[in-house]
Amino acid sequence: xxxxxxRCFRIWLILGKMSLSLHLMRRFGFVVFFLGKMFxxxxxxxFLFFIFKRTGGVASYSAxxxxxxxxxxxxxxxxxxxxxxxxxxxxxxxxxxGFDLILSKPLSALFxxxxxxxxxxxxxxxxxxxxxxxxxxxLLSPSLLDITFFLALLINSLVLSFSFSVLVVSLSxxxxxxxxIVMIYRDLETMARFPVDxxxxxxxxxxxxxxxxxxxxxxxxxxxMGILDIKFVVLSFVFGLSSLFLSLKFWxxxxxxxxxxxx
Amino acid sequence: MERxxxxxxxxxxxxxxxxxPGFFAGIRSVFRPKKKRVLALDNIxxxxxxxxxxxFIGPNGAGKTTTLKILSGLLYPTSGLxxxxxxxxxxxxxxxxxxxxxxxxxxxxxxxDLPAVETFELNRAIYEIPNRDYKRSLDExxxxxxxGGLLNVPVRRLSLGQRMRLELVASLLHRPRVLFLDxxxxxxDVLGQTKIREFLVDYNRRSGATMILTSHNMDxxxxxxxxxxxxxxxxxxxxxxxxxxxxxxxxxxVVKIYLSDSADIKKFEQYGKVVKVDFxxxxxxxxxxxxxxxxxxxxxxxxxADINIEEEPLEEVIKKVFKGGKVKDA
Amino acid sequence: xHKYFQVFKLSLISEFAYRFNFILWRFRNVIQIxxxxxxxxxxxxxxxxxxxxxxxxxxxxxVFGILVLRSIVLSSRAVDVAGEISSGNLTNFLIKPLGYFxxxxxxxxxxxxxxxxxxxxxxxxxxxxxxPPIYVQSDFLTIVGFLISxxxxxxxxxxxxxLVNSVSFWMPENAWxxxxxxxxxxxxxxxxxxxxLDVLPSSLVSLFSYLPFYYLLFFPLQVYLGKVSYILxxxxxxxxxxxxxxxxxxxxxxxxxxxxxxxxxxx
Numbered sequence: 001x002x003x004x005x006x007r008c009f010r011i012w013l014i015l016g017k018m019s020l021s022l023h024l025m026r027r028f029g030f031v032v033f034f035l036g037k038m039f040x041x042x043x044x045x046x047f048l049f050f051i052f053k054r055t056g057g058v059a060s061y062s063a064x065x066x067x068x069x070x071x072x073x074x075x076x077x078x079x080x081x082x083x084x085x086x087x088x089x090x091x092x093x094x095x096x097x098g099f100d101l102i103l104s105k106p107l108s109a110l111f112x113x114x115x116x117x118x119x120x121x122x123x124x125x126x127x128x129x130x131x132x133x134x135x136x137x138x139l140l141s142p143s144l145l146d147i148t149f150f151l152a153l154l155i156n157s158l159v160l161s162f163s164f165s166v167l168v169v170s171l172s173x174x175x176x177x178x179x180x181i182v183m184i185y186r187d188l189e190t191m192a193r194f195p196v197d198x199x200x201x202x203x204x205x206x207x208x209x210x211x212x213x214x215x216x217x218x219x220x221x222x223x224x225m226g227i228l229d230i231k232f233v234v235l236s237f238v239f240g241l242s243s244l245f246l247s248l249k250f251w252x253x254x255x256x257x258x259x260x261x262x263x
Numbered sequence: 264m265e266r267x268x269x270x271x272x273x274x275x276x277x278x279x280x281x282x283x284p285g286f287f288a289g290i291r292s293v294f295r296p297k298k299k300r301v302l303a304l305d306n307i308x309x310x311x312x313x314x315x316x317x318x319f320i321g322p323n324g325a326g327k328t329t330t331l332k333i334l335s336g337l338l339y340p341t342s343g344l345x346x347x348x349x350x351x352x353x354x355x356x357x358x359x360x361x362x363x364x365x366x367x368x369x370x371x372x373x374x375x376d377l378p379a380v381e382t383f384e385l386n387r388a389i390y391e392i393p394n395r396d397y398k399r400s401l402d403e404x405x406x407x408x409x410x411g412g413l414l415n416v417p418v419r420r421l422s423l424g425q426r427m428r429l430e431l432v433a434s435l436l437h438r439p440r441v442l443f444l445d446x447x448x449x450x451x452d453v454l455g456q457t458k459i460r461e462f463l464v465d466y467n468r469r470s471g472a473t474m475i476l477t478s479h480n481m482d483x484x485x486x487x488x489x490x491x492x493x494x495x496x497x498x499x500x501x502x503x504x505x506x507x508x509x510x511x512x513x514x515x516x517v518v519k520i521y522l523s524d525s526a527d528i529k530k531f532e533q534y535g536k537v538v539k540v541d542f543x544x545x546x547x548x549x550x551x552x553x554x555x556x557x558x559x560x561x562x563x564x565x566x567x568a569d570i571n572i573e574e575e576p577l578e579e580v581i582k583k584v585f586k587g588g589k590v591k592d593a
Numbered sequence: 594x595h596k597y598f599q600v601f602k603l604s605l606i607s608e609f610a611y612r613f614n615f616i617l618w619r620f621r622n623v624i625q626i627x628x629x630x631x632x633x634x635x636x637x638x639x640x641x642x643x644x645x646x647x648x649x650x651x652x653x654x655x656v657f658g659i660l661v662l663r664s665i666v667l668s669s670r671a672v673d674v675a676g677e678i679s680s681g682n683l684t685n686f687l688i689k690p691l692g693y694f695x696x697x698x699x700x701x702x703x704x705x706x707x708x709x710x711x712x713x714x715x716x717x718x719x720x721x722x723x724x725p726p727i728y729v730q731s732d733f734l735t736i737v738g739f740l741i742s743x744x745x746x747x748x749x750x751x752x753x754x755x756l757v758n759s760v761s762f763w764m765p766e767n768a769w770x771x772x773x774x775x776x777x778x779x780x781x782x783x784x785x786x787x788x789x790l791d792v793l794p795s796s797l798v799s800l801f802s803y804l805p806f807y808y809l810l811f812f813p814l815q816v817y818l819g820k821v822s823y824i825l826x827x828x829x830x831x832x833x834x835x836x837x838x839x840x841x842x843x844x845x846x847x848x849x850x851x852x853x854x855x856x857x858x859x860x
Contacts, residue, residue: 043782051636107357
């Protein structure tokens with residue numbers, strides 16, 4: 001087991017090195033993307049700041065809380081895009097048949113596909129988000145327990161995000177309309193810039209349990225602020241683990257389906 | 264000789280969703296797809312011994328690629344026995360996958376924007392090739408395929424032929440015992456094809472690896488393999504030495520005559536079918552058994568400057584193979 | 594004129610060929626608008642007084658107005674031009690007796706017509722589903738001013754987009770990066786596509802009002818909502834017209850240089 005993990009990690013490093021050299025080849029694009037992402041982030045924070053300053057808070061959240069929600073959103077979405085970048089290029093690999101060659105290699109295809117390309121743009125933006133997380137979080141004066149829950153839920157969010165990637169990748173084996181599913185998800189994801197309860201009970205519930213954005217983003221942030229009931233913490237982990245289990249099962253199903261489909 | 268590949272009564276059925284035109288039909292098909300069964304492989308049996316180099320031919324859609332995909336564990340067989348190196352390919356046991364390689368002429372594993380050597384390094388990690396073996400394989404393959412200067416050039420800047428040779432290097436670094444090649448020369452120019460062909464024959468002899476090669480290209484078959492397996496519409500039509508294939512299907516020979524003087528062309532019809540008349544050249548097709556007699560008579564009765572007896576073009580033979588049923592096993 | 598009508602017709606047909614993509618694209622637009630809608634809805638649910646000069650009715654009208662204005666101003670096929678240049682496809686056009694700008698403008702119009710049709714349908718649907726209060730402008734001169742500023746916005750966007758596309762002439766492999774930076778990021782914010790700009794301090798807003806982006810979405814909507822006086826309306830129209838002339842001039846220069854560069858490279 002340990003040996004297998006070590007081997008996967010080594011391959012992951014090599015793949016990472018390869019995508020780094022790709023990034024370095026497109027330095028101009030790299031810089032532009034980085035600037036664009038930073039610009040979007042700071043402009044949004046600026047807007048939020050002025051909106052909340054004037055209105056004195058939205059749906060019982062203060063300006064600093066709202067900004068923290070926003071920063072957590074960016075942090076988690078950036079982390080998952082950094083690690084699970086592969087889902088954006090996977091469909092192309094299926095269409096071109098490159099996936100067949102991946103499948104015929106002695107390495108877990110799922111591992112290769114989901115973790116296969118590491119996004120260094122997100123890695124470069126990460127320190128800024130960590131700093132933003134620190135500076136907006138310190139205003140909220142969390143307890144040590146709050147921080148522990150926050151970190152644990154953060155890992156849970158990555159598990160959820162991984163499960164989502166597995167779902168998308170599996171779907172790409174069955175249908176070719178996956179690009180749209182990913183893009184629609186990304187649009188929906190932006191709803192979690194704000195705590196999902198501001199959308200009212202109905203939509204809030206859907207966003208929490210169906211598209212689990214609430215569990216992925218709002219819950220960790222709330223735990224940090226010490227306003228998340230412990231039963232929701234437990235629920236989050238149950239949700240995270242079961243979606244991991246189900247998504248892996250779905251991947252196996254999709255692979256079998258792919259294997260019996262026409263070439 | 265050890266049996267490396269064993270296929271017995273293999274059947275592969277695809278379930279295909281039929282698409283109807285129109286938007287609403289498209290929506291409907293999402294919820295209630297119309298399914299159709301397509302028989303891709305119909306009761307195929309053959310076996311391959313260690314070190315053999317087998318040509319696998321047939322028209323488009325005959326099931327060649329399907330067979331290779333089943334052998335490399337990508338497709339799940341509907342029924343029948345498939346065993347390679349004692350493994351069931353579908354289980355994708357890593358021990359098995361480390362001993363095979365799949366090369367597809369139109370699909371690449373090399374990273375497009377990076378030099379090929381980067382992909383080699385990746386494969387080294389994936390196949391866990393020890394350092395010394397890796398170096399030795401790489402040196403050997405590089406010199407055999409003459410790609411020494413190309414390792415550090417981004418793949419996208421290479422010609423198709425160069426790329427294909429590097430694809431071969433990437434696929435052979437781990438010294439697979441069994442090699443599946445799907446149309447490895449497709450799209451290449453004549454020189455590129457020749458290089459790959461020569462390499463394959465040479466590699467087969469040096470390494471003793473078992474190889475199955477599919478191709479459209481008759482020259483590949485003619486120059487590379489001794490044994491051919493022909494399938495058509497999912498059925499095995501012929502399995503045996505190449506010369507037997509020609510003998511059993513090429514019932515006629517082609518006689519080319521160059522006349523030195525004008526003659527009554529009609530008279531040629533008594534010997535066989537007149538294929539082409541383009542004075543001074545006359546081409547007739549003559550049954551194999553009577554060709555000697557016929558040419559002697561022609562030499563006697565016509566003003567002949569030159570006469571040539573040739574085999575039927577291979578494409579013609581193959582066409583007949585596809586038309587006819589199973590002929591005989593060798 | 595006839596040939597541009599043909600282009601228009603073919604454009605519409607080809608958009609229909611990718612109707613599944615198109616419908617999903619519209620779906621995404623609706624979702625994006627809903628995100629903003631629910632946000633403002635909850636901002637204003639706690640209070641009845643106006644914030645930043647908007648009451649609930651006006652801010653929600655702003656959100657829906659953005660949906661419509663986006664489909665009129667920002668819908669475009671000319672985003673493909675960058676790709677045409679870098680792939681060398683431009684050559685096919687250069688040898689045809691066809692005005693290149695006119696060709697793409699026609700294609701844009703086709704796309705705008707289609708998107709506008711859909712956005713109106715979507716608004717009607719959303720109106721019945723969530724019954725938001727919608728502000729209706731009734732002052733005649735204001736409506737005329739709105740239409741004028743809207744037409745200017747359409748042309749302005751076309752010019753900006755083509756200028757960004759021209760980057761392709763010199764850096765064919767980085768055209769997409771320029772598009773990303775200018776069209777996806779900067780334009781979205783500076784045009785008020787995400788938040789109304791007057792949420793920001795007034796000094797910043799007046800600074801932005803000297804940029805062309807300001808006149809793409811934000812200004813026309815401000816006019817429609819009656820948030821600017823006649824004098825400011827005329828001033829805005831004047832500034833945007835000035836920008837229109839400046840960008841037109843720049844584009845014709847840059848384009849000529851670009852085509853020369855393109856031919857020299859023999860792509």
